Amino acid sequence: TSDSLGTELLETLVKMAPSKEEEIRLREYNGDTSKLGPAERFLKALLDIPFAFKRVDAMLYRASFKEEIDHIRKSYATLEAACEELRSNRLFLKLLEAVLKTGNRMNVGTIRGDAQAFKLDTLLKLVDVKGTDGKTTLLHFVVQEIIKAEGARVASTGEQPNINSTSDIINNKLHALGTEVKSQKDNEEDYRKLGLQVVAGLSTEMGNIKKAAGIDSDILSSSVSKLASGLGKLREILQIDVTRQTKDGNVGGTSKQGNFYRSMESFLRLAEEDICRIQEEEKKAFSRVKEITEYFHGDAAKEEAHPLRIFVVVRDFLGALDQVCRESGRLQTRNFQSSVQPPTISVNTFSRPLPRGFYERRLDSSDDESSSP
Structure with a gap:
């Protein structure tokens, strides 16, 4: 077999x-x-052996079928999980809001001021927009503001931030922050450390987005097509086998050839069901991706040549965010916050309307986030 x-x-x-x-x-x-x-x-x-190599083809298709199906199904599950992370991650949405507010704040008094619009590509542009020192970017400024707000929120709620992925950033003594009497300066420093831990953990929280960014949609779709095509070839092989056995007067007989036919016929029925299910999962997954792209990019989503590009954009942003967090960890003792000033940026990058209900979700997410930029 x-x-x-x-x-x-x-x-x-x-x-x-x-x-x-x-x-x-x-x-x-x-x-x-x-x-x-x-x-x-x-x-x-x-x-x-009659049609020996056609039989070998059929046997190879059967032997690799389950592994192929499992891989495809796992990819679709990753895409759906990535869509959910994009739509519901509180801190990521807060970062988007901070980007919009900061851009508007720096353009007050201009004809573009107070533009309630953005596009996810703007996140990457934050990496390149530098201040007067030639080093600090707008992303540094936004991250420092978020770190400060998140630190205060965590300290006031007693929430335990995710320490597994960033335990090297913050000392365990900060878990007892609320029980110690400290000066205002010490508390602010501890808040920043807590906030840094929260922000640095975002990349881990959005792990499925990184996986989704590595998926090639063309290869994934062609894998499903190849499986369906292989099923058609298997039917042809079985039909050839039936024709040959009919000539020999041994249809459904007990010969080895008859055993091959019965075994493959049984597999064919199950494989057809699996193919139908995986094709439905394909439609569902890519429909979710289309919805989330339209959710963030509006009509511009129709211009996307790469259906999974939204995940690539966010993955690259998370990489830049990780770098800024590492730099912030090294510079905290140098009073980094006071040296960070928002550089000038044109609001023409904020060219799409915010998703419907964006501010409603933000207001519901936390009563303590009013201090965010």
């Missing part, structure tokens, strides 16, 4: 399939087979 032979051996056999000319020569050879090389003798023996 295909399970006992394994995919590696079956793949090797498929690669050994002779060309049409080679097959004719081997079939017509009537000499001493001992004079043939080992490979030729093996191939000639295989050719004595």
Whole structure:
């Protein structure tokens, strides 16, 4: 059976399939087979089995089917999870709001001031917009403001931030922050450390987005198409087998050929059901991706040539955010906050309306976030 032979051996056999000319020569050879090389003798023996290499193709398809289905299904689950992370992550949405507010704040008095619009690509542009020192970016400024607000929120609510991914950033003594009597300056420093821990953990919280960014939508879709196409070829092979057995008067018989037919026919029924399910999952996953892209980009989503580009944009932003958090951790003792001033940026990058209900969600997310930029 295909399970006992394994995919590696079956793949090797498929690669050994002779060309049409080679097959004719081997079939017509009537000499001493001992004079043939080992490979030729093996191939000639295989050719004595009706449709041998078509059977090998069918067996390889069956042997690799479950692994292929599981991989595709896992990819679709990742896409759906990534969409959920984008739509519901509180801190990420807070960062988006901070981007918009900061851009508007720096353009008050201009015809573009108070523009309630943005596009996720703006997140990446934050990395490049530098201040007068040539080093500090608008992202540094926004992150410092978020760190301050998040630190105060965590300290006031007693919430325990995720310490697993950033334990090297903050000392365990900060868990007892509320029980210690400290000066205002000490408390502000501890708030920043707590806030930094929260912001630095965002990349871990949005892990599915990083995975989704690495998915090639064309390859994923073609994998489903190939599985469906392979199913069609399997039906053809079984039909050929039925035709041959009909001529031999052995349809459904107990021969080895009959066993192959019954085994593959049973697999075919189950595989057809799996293909139908995976095609539905494909539609559902890409529909979710389309919805989330339209949610953030509005009509501009129709211009996207790459359906998964939204995840690439956010992944790159998270990478830049990680770098800023590392820099902030090193610079906290140097009173970094006082040196960070928002550089000038044009609001023409904020070219799309905010998602409907964005501010309503933000107001509901936390009563303590009014201090955010």
